[in-house]
Amino acid sequence: MTEVISPTTPEQLREAVSWALGSKNPLEIIGSGSKKTYGHSVAADHVLNLSKLTGVMFYEPEELVLSVRAGTSLAEIHALLSDKNQQFHFEPGNFPGLLADGVSDHAGTIGGLIASNLSGPRRIKVGAARDHLLGFEAISGRAEDFKSGGRVMKNVTGFDLSKLMAGSFGTLGVMHTITMKVMPRDEKTRTVLIACDDIESAGRAMTRAMGSENEVSAAAWIAREQVGMLGVDIAIGIGAGIVALRVEGPAPSVAWRCEALRKLLADIGASEELHSGNSNAFWQAVADVTPFAGGIGLLWCVSGPPASGGAIAAKLADETGGKVMMDWAGAQIWLQLAGGDAMADKVRDIAVSYDARAVLVRAPEDIRNQVLVFHAEDAALARINARIRENFDPEGILNPGRIGQMITKQGDA
Amino acid sequence: MLRMPEPDQSTLARRKDIIAAMRDIVPNEGGVIVDEDQLRPYECDGLMAYRQLPMIVVLPENAGQVAAILKYCHTHKVRVVPRGAGTGLSGGALPMADAITISMMKFNRVLDIDWDNRAVVVQPGVTNLGITRAVEHKGFYYAPDPSSQIACSIGGNIAENSGGVHSLKYGLTTNNVLGVEMVTIEGEILRVGGKGPDQSGYDLLGVITGSEGLLGIVTEVTVRILRKPETARALLLGFNSSEEGGNCVARIIADGIIPGGLEMMDAPAIKATEDFVHAGYPLDVEALLLVELDGPKVEVDYLIERVGAIARECGAVYSRISESEDERLLFWSGRKNAFPAIGRISPDYICMDGTIPRRRLAEVLTGMQVLSQRHGLRVANVFHAGDGNLHPLIMFDANQPGELERAEAFGADILKLCVEVGGVLSGEHGIGVEKRDLMPEMFTEDDMKHQERLKLAFDEDELLNPGKVFPTLHGCGELKTLHAREVADKFPDIPRF
Numbered sequence: 001m002t003e004v005i006s007p008t009t010p011e012q013l014r015e016a017v018s019w020a021l022g023s024k025n026p027l028e029i030i031g032s033g034s035k036k037t038y039g040h041s042v043a044a045d046h047v048l049n050l051s052k053l054t055g056v057m058f059y060e061p062e063e064l065v066l067s068v069r070a071g072t073s074l075a076e077i078h079a080l081l082s083d084k085n086q087q088f089h090f091e092p093g094n095f096p097g098l099l100a101d102g103v104s105d106h107a108g109t110i111g112g113l114i115a116s117n118l119s120g121p122r123r124i125k126v127g128a129a130r131d132h133l134l135g136f137e138a139i140s141g142r143a144e145d146f147k148s149g150g151r152v153m154k155n156v157t158g159f160d161l162s163k164l165m166a167g168s169f170g171t172l173g174v175m176h177t178i179t180m181k182v183m184p185r186d187e188k189t190r191t192v193l194i195a196c197d198d199i200e201s202a203g204r205a206m207t208r209a210m211g212s213e214n215e216v217s218a219a220a221w222i223a224r225e226q227v228g229m230l231g232v233d234i235a236i237g238i239g240a241g242i243v244a245l246r247v248e249g250p251a252p253s254v255a256w257r258c259e260a261l262r263k264l265l266a267d268i269g270a271s272e273e274l275h276s277g278n279s280n281a282f283w284q285a286v287a288d289v290t291p292f293a294g295g296i297g298l299l300w301c302v303s304g305p306p307a308s309g310g311a312i313a314a315k316l317a318d319e320t321g322g323k324v325m326m327d328w329a330g331a332q333i334w335l336q337l338a339g340g341d342a343m344a345d346k347v348r349d350i351a352v353s354y355d356a357r358a359v360l361v362r363a364p365e366d367i368r369n370q371v372l373v374f375h376a377e378d379a380a381l382a383r384i385n386a387r388i389r390e391n392f393d394p395e396g397i398l399n400p401g402r403i404g405q406m407i408t409k410q411g412d413a
Numbered sequence: 414m415l416r417m418p419e420p421d422q423s424t425l426a427r428r429k430d431i432i433a434a435m436r437d438i439v440p441n442e443g444g445v446i447v448d449e450d451q452l453r454p455y456e457c458d459g460l461m462a463y464r465q466l467p468m469i470v471v472l473p474e475n476a477g478q479v480a481a482i483l484k485y486c487h488t489h490k491v492r493v494v495p496r497g498a499g500t501g502l503s504g505g506a507l508p509m510a511d512a513i514t515i516s517m518m519k520f521n522r523v524l525d526i527d528w529d530n531r532a533v534v535v536q537p538g539v540t541n542l543g544i545t546r547a548v549e550h551k552g553f554y555y556a557p558d559p560s561s562q563i564a565c566s567i568g569g570n571i572a573e574n575s576g577g578v579h580s581l582k583y584g585l586t587t588n589n590v591l592g593v594e595m596v597t598i599e600g601e602i603l604r605v606g607g608k609g610p611d612q613s614g615y616d617l618l619g620v621i622t623g624s625e626g627l628l629g630i631v632t633e634v635t636v637r638i639l640r641k642p643e644t645a646r647a648l649l650l651g652f653n654s655s656e657e658g659g660n661c662v663a664r665i666i667a668d669g670i671i672p673g674g675l676e677m678m679d680a681p682a683i684k685a686t687e688d689f690v691h692a693g694y695p696l697d698v699e700a701l702l703l704v705e706l707d708g709p710k711v712e713v714d715y716l717i718e719r720v721g722a723i724a725r726e727c728g729a730v731y732s733r734i735s736e737s738e739d740e741r742l743l744f745w746s747g748r749k750n751a752f753p754a755i756g757r758i759s760p761d762y763i764c765m766d767g768t769i770p771r772r773r774l775a776e777v778l779t780g781m782q783v784l785s786q787r788h789g790l791r792v793a794n795v796f797h798a799g800d801g802n803l804h805p806l807i808m809f810d811a812n813q814p815g816e817l818e819r820a821e822a823f824g825a826d827i828l829k830l831c832v833e834v835g836g837v838l839s840g841e842h843g844i845g846v847e848k849r850d851l852m853p854e855m856f857t858e859d860d861m862k863h864q865e866r867l868k869l870a871f872d873e874d875e876l877l878n879p880g881k882v883f884p885t886l887h888g889c890g891e892l893k894t895l896h897a898r899e900v901a902d903k904f905p906d907i908p909r910f
Contacts, residue, residue, distance in 0.1 A: 005907060006907070007907050008907070012907040015906070015907060016907060021895070060770075060772075061667065062663045062666065062667045062771075062772065063663075063770050063771055063772060064666065065770075085669075117616075123610065124610075127584065127588050128610065130616060130619060131584070131587075131588050140863060142895060144859045144862075144863070145857070145859055145860075146857075146859050146860050146862075146863040147856075147857075147860055148860065148863075148864070150768075150835070150836070150837045150855075151770060151835055152768040152769065152770060152800070152801050152835070152836055152837055152840070153581070153768070153799075153800035153801060153802075154576055154580060154585065154768045154797070154800040154801065154802045154840040154841060155768055155837045155839070155840060156573060156574045156576075156585075156623050156839050156840065156841055156842070156843050156844075157837045157838045157839045157844060157848075157852075157855060158844065158852065158855075158856060158860075158861070158864050158882065159620055159623070159624055159627075159864045159867055159868070159882075160574070160587065160619055160620055160622065160623050160624075161620070161863065161864060161867065162619075163587070163616040163618075163619020163620055163622075164615055164616055164619065164620050164867065166616060166619075167615070167616055168615055168616075172615075173863075183671075184666075184667070184668075184669035185669065186669065187669060207529050210531065211528065211529070211531060211640065212640065213552070213640040213641070213642065213643055213709070214709075215640075215708065249708070249712060250712055250715050250716060250719075251715075252711045252712065252715050253708060253709050253711055253712030253715065256709055256711045256712070257709060303609055303610060303611040304607075304608075304609040305527075305530045305532075305607070305608035305609045306529075306530055306531075306608075306609070307527075307529035307530045328610065331609055331610050332610075355607050355608065355609065356609060357609070357611060357612075357613050359613075374613050374614075375613035376613075377613060377614045378604075380597075380601045380602075380603050381603055381604075381605070381614060381617070382614070384597075384603070384617065384870055384871060385614045385615050385617075387869070387870035387871075388615055388866075388867060388870040390870075391866035391867070391869055391870055391892070391893070392863065392866060394893070394895060395895075403614075
């Protein structure tokens with residue numbers, strides 16, 4: 001039977017990891033468990049549940065810094081930031097909602113968010129979750145306390161282990177305290193929508209917009225048949241697929257840049273503008289990948305050079321028969337397949353041919369047992385990854401198997 | 414006094430064999446330097462207080478040669494010190510008597526400008542400014558701009574995770590690098606990242622950046638470039654106290670304005686620079702802010718007004734807005750020449766680099782004055798006020814016995830003060846040898862051991878840049894052992910279901 005251990009303090013957390021190490025009992029580490037199906041199943045009889053390790057250590061809006069325990073819910077954090085008109089600049093979407101139906105908005109914990117390094121549309125301008133992690137405190141697989149970074153914006157003191165921890169899926173250490181950079185919300189937001197049904201033209205349009213001086217903070221393409229699911233009437237009214245480009249900042253600047261973008265891309269198609277609330281609703285839907293949310297159908301995420309996005313998306317749609325959507329100006333492509341076959345070789349071959357990487361974000365467990373969820377490293381990188389894992393968690397007690405064969409035993413690669 | 418690892422006598426005894434092997438690998442004219450007079454220019458980097466002749470210097474020209482050199486060094490257990498342009502301020506490229514210094518300055522080509530992906534691929538010896546020079550004709554630039562940007566190499570920027578005056582808005586090197594090719598000590602060529610945003614596996618790019626030459630030697634770099642803002646304007650704002658100046662900085666940022674540059678200088682720094690470059694700085698204020706707004710003209714004009722209004726509310730006693738590009742550059746000329754300006758009024762100076770939470774600024778400045786009196790040395794302050802990164806310049810005369818030691822002790826006290834108020838030892842210059850022995854002020858033994866375990870995954874024999882960053886190197890055996898005290902066999906007494 002699976003036993004759940006729920007520490008409420010860092011000391012209890014250390015004690016739990018120490019026990020697991022001493023008795024060689026692997027742990028499945030979860031926050032609220034909202035992303036359990038992202039990645040491979042963990043072979044462990046004990047669950048280390050961090051959802052009781054909660055609380056705000058400090059929040060100093062003027063210093064743009066927030067420090068919390070790892071189990072603190074994102075719902076609580078978003079409410080706290082929103083109250084001071086601030087936000088996580090990397091605007092993570094409702095990923096749990098994408099994975100499974102019936103999960104409330106902003107489910108999940110800050111620990112889970114950082115451990116999987118999830119970022120939304122603004123990533124193309126401000127970077128990923130990892131770029132906003134200022135510091136952490138954790139217990140490694142050696143049951144030792146360790147920390148890195150701090151609470152200041154600019155810090156090159158020692159190796160940047162914060163980067164290592166972000167996206168490591170709990171396989172190096174269990175973070176208990178997380179310190180984040182937060183940012184004020186912009187005064188104004190507007191989105192230019194341009195009618196465009198052709199995927200490759202859409203890719204080129206986004207490339208042109210990103211190469212202009214209009215400081216586009218998000219760029220996506222939504223196919224005609226998916227626009228309705230975003231729930232924004234003005235977008236639906238266009239009656240075609242749309243290229244969406246967001247600008248944010250002071251009011252006069254936003255108006256000026258919208259105008260410039262509409263002129264720049266006048267040859268692509270008719271354009272419309274979304275202001276404030278509509279613009280926010282639109283990008284929340286893009287961040288949440290609403291057209292493919294709800295847990296139905298196999299879902300891939302392909303990430304590569306932005307300018308190749310149109311070509312990659314067109315080829316994926318063409319060769320798999322699936323539905324596609326582009327974010328990050330083409331650097332991120334969502335592919336939802338119609339049938340039960342993951343078509344992993346086909347998807348990965350297309351991705352790799354454009355120097356991109358494919359991750360199987362959503363699939364039933366039996367498929368995840370057969371198909372690598374994450375992109376496999378080449379041998380030299382896999383060896384380094386494996387050594388890092390062994391040095392931080394020599395007995396392999398933290399989330400064994402979660403990131404699958406990406407982290408192979410040294411020498412196997 | 415700084416202690417470096419003892420030279421390995423067996424390596425020194427093999428010097429001739431090593432030279433011969435290096436000449437086989439790098440047969441190019443001038444590729445292997447062995448004569449003392451030619452080794453002399455490599456004896457230090459920007460931290461000139463510490464000097465050591467390298468055993469030899471090798472200047473490879475391609476990744477294959479770097480791989481062969483490192484493979485040889487790995488097989489024969491020879492230590493290696495990587496070196497870029499040698500402008501680093503923390504001694505990260507300080508040579509060792511028994512080590513090969515590998516200079517990367519022959520890697521000086523721009524390989525690919527990919528306008529559509531807004532990415533540039535360069536060799537690591539290309540200068541920081543060289544990247545901007547290669548793309549500015551189409552209105553692009555590379556954002557991080559350390560003050561040494563005319564000379565420093567992008568490979569060195571990767572090693573130190575360099576910042577600059579624009580990092581508040583545009584980030585450090587780590588936020589602007591997309592990929593690297595790196596050779597490991599085993600001679601393997603790794604490619605990490607690329608023109609897209611994601612890698613798979615652990616974020617190796619993130620840890621390679623800022624690793625001070627301890628993990629490998631970077632042989633190719635891909636960075637993102639940005640469109641140059643349409644326009645930029647600057648304000649000079651004077652205050653009667655650093656509290657008021659600091660408060661103004663906090664108010665600007667709290668208002669949602671992230672300026673391209675947000676610099677502050679204290680009275681001694683203002684006077685020294687004004688005497689030197691005559692930028693028109695006011696001499697009767699205690700703190701001077703230089704605020705630069707960049708973006709579309711309509712945005713900049715709007716924000717200049719808002720920042721001006723905030724400054725008035727914060728008690729600014731002096732305010733001037735640049736009305737032309739020449740005037741903007743004049744404002745900057747003072748700040749950019751602050752270091753040489755201090756060099757004019759003091760025979761020697763050292764520059765510290767701590768970062769603090771911004772609201773502790775006034776307290777730290779007061780603390781610095783107390784320390785200044787205690788150590789009997791003058792200090793002038795310039796800082797990247799927006800991100801709390803201080804650059805205290807401690808003035809001394811190296812010809813006076815004991816003054817260097819006093820200056821170093823003063824610097825160490827300043828950094829301890831930074832850590833005490835919640836800050837860090839280095840914001841952008843790196844640890845190197847300069848701040849190595851202060852690492853325990855910030856990190857526990859276990860913190861440092863985990864950092865070293867990352868190092869071990871790349872370089873188990875600790876051949877790459879020994880003596881840097883970590884005050885004591887724990888042996889591989891100690892780092893890999895699981896200690897009995899670490900494990901508990903009792904099931905933990907904590908809530909479960």
